[in-house]
Amino acid sequence: MVPICDRAFSRLLEQWRALERGTSMVKLKWFDNLHQSGFNSNDDVIANDSNGKSIHQMPTNVNSTNIVWHKCSIEKMDRQELLQQKGCVIWITGLSGSGKSTLACALSRGLHARGKLTYILDGDNVRHGLNRDLSFKAEDRAENIRRIGEVAKLFADAGVICIASLISPYRMDRDACRALLPEGDFMEVFMDVPLQVCEARDPKGLYKLARAGKIKGFTGIDDPYEPPLNSEIVLQQKEGVCASPSDLAETVISYLEEKGYLKA
Numbered sequence: 001m002v003p004i005c006d007r008a009f010s011r012l013l014e015q016w017r018a019l020e021r022g023t024s025m026v027k028l029k030w031f032d033n034l035h036q037s038g039f040n041s042n043d044d045v046i047a048n049d050s051n052g053k054s055i056h057q058m059p060t061n062v063n064s065t066n067i068v069w070h071k072c073s074i075e076k077m078d079r080q081e082l083l084q085q086k087g088c089v090i091w092i093t094g095l096s097g098s099g100k101s102t103l104a105c106a107l108s109r110g111l112h113a114r115g116k117l118t119y120i121l122d123g124d125n126v127r128h129g130l131n132r133d134l135s136f137k138a139e140d141r142a143e144n145i146r147r148i149g150e151v152a153k154l155f156a157d158a159g160v161i162c163i164a165s166l167i168s169p170y171r172m173d174r175d176a177c178r179a180l181l182p183e184g185d186f187m188e189v190f191m192d193v194p195l196q197v198c199e200a201r202d203p204k205g206l207y208k209l210a211r212a213g214k215i216k217g218f219t220g221i222d223d224p225y226e227p228p229l230n231s232e233i234v235l236q237q238k239e240g241v242c243a244s245p246s247d248l249a250e251t252v253i254s255y256l257e258e259k260g261y262l263k264a
């Protein structure tokens with residue numbers, strides 16, 4: 001029997017079915033993790049309510065066995081009350097150079113000015129520490145995204161508005177992170193910027209190196225990027241038509257306001 005939030009369960013079941021149809025390495029890794037964690041489609045499921053109280057997720061680390069969730073009387077709702085906001089994850093995905101980090105900072109500044117607590121998990125930055133053991137091959141990118149998803153979930157549970165900005169090129173990995181959170185608490189922001197625009201910006205000179213064959217497996221050049229199909233927010237930029245970072249941030253802030261995340 002697997003204790004799991006009911007909405008997260010239905011998403012996982014959906015993914016499970018997709019996995020059974022899929023064949024890629026990354027998909028197989030997820031499939032293995034699910035299988036080895038003791039979950040299978042015939043299992044009984046204990047569904048917990050998802051009203052802001054403790055959310056238990058299915059373990060995917062197969063080496064952690066005989067563990068029992070320890071509950072504390074101070075919960076997410078109490079922390080949200082203290083902070084006068086709702087903990088959530090804003091997941092910014094897009095090509096290198098699409099403006100993810102710039103938006104993350106503008107968003108953090110905009111929310112900070114409104115008295116809201118945020119924390120940024122930037123792919124580049126997290127790879128300096130927690131994820132420094134990971135390369136850019138598909139399995140490592142998947143692990144990078146999984147870890148950042150788990151950390152983001154902890155921040156959201158702390159009541160913080162967590163802004164994750166990383167390429168996260170695979171739809172399935174992003175959806176797996178979404179499935180970690182209660183419905184609505186994960187908001188995907190797609191930086192819909194053509195490769196030519198990103199490449200023209202090339203602030204770190206990485207596209208140039210990739211085109212010269214000096215970086216192998218660079219996203220958009222010789223590595224895939226799967227654009228989201230159902231993002232909460234799509235921020236489109238075209239050649240010569242780019243809203244300013246603070247205007248883009250305001251779009252996201254308006255969405256948060258409308259959905260009630262800027263009050264407890």
Ligand SMILES: Nc1ncnc2c1ncn2[C@@H]1O[C@H](COP(=O)(O)OS(=O)(=O)O)[C@@H](OP(=O)(O)O)[C@H]1O
Nearest residue numbers: 096097123124136141144166167168169217218219
């Ligand atoms: N091969 C390859 N492909 C893409 N990007 C590369 C690569 N090698 C290094 N970099 C630099 O790493 C940053 C992306 O890291 P992420 O953690 O966001 O990537 S991923 O989500 O795991 O795909 C990315 O940062 P951003 O430009 O901010 O996106 C690059 O600076």
Ligand SMILES: Nc1ncnc2c1ncn2[C@@H]1O[C@H](COP(=O)(O)OP(=O)(O)O)[C@@H](O)[C@H]1O
Nearest residue numbers: 096097098099100101102201203242243244245
């Ligand atoms: N809204 C925008 N309009 C114009 N240029 C932008 C915008 N957002 C970011 N940029 C520029 O694009 C480049 C890449 O931005 P960055 O935030 O580092 O992207 P990413 O994190 O996706 O790699 C930088 O030089 C940045 O100044």
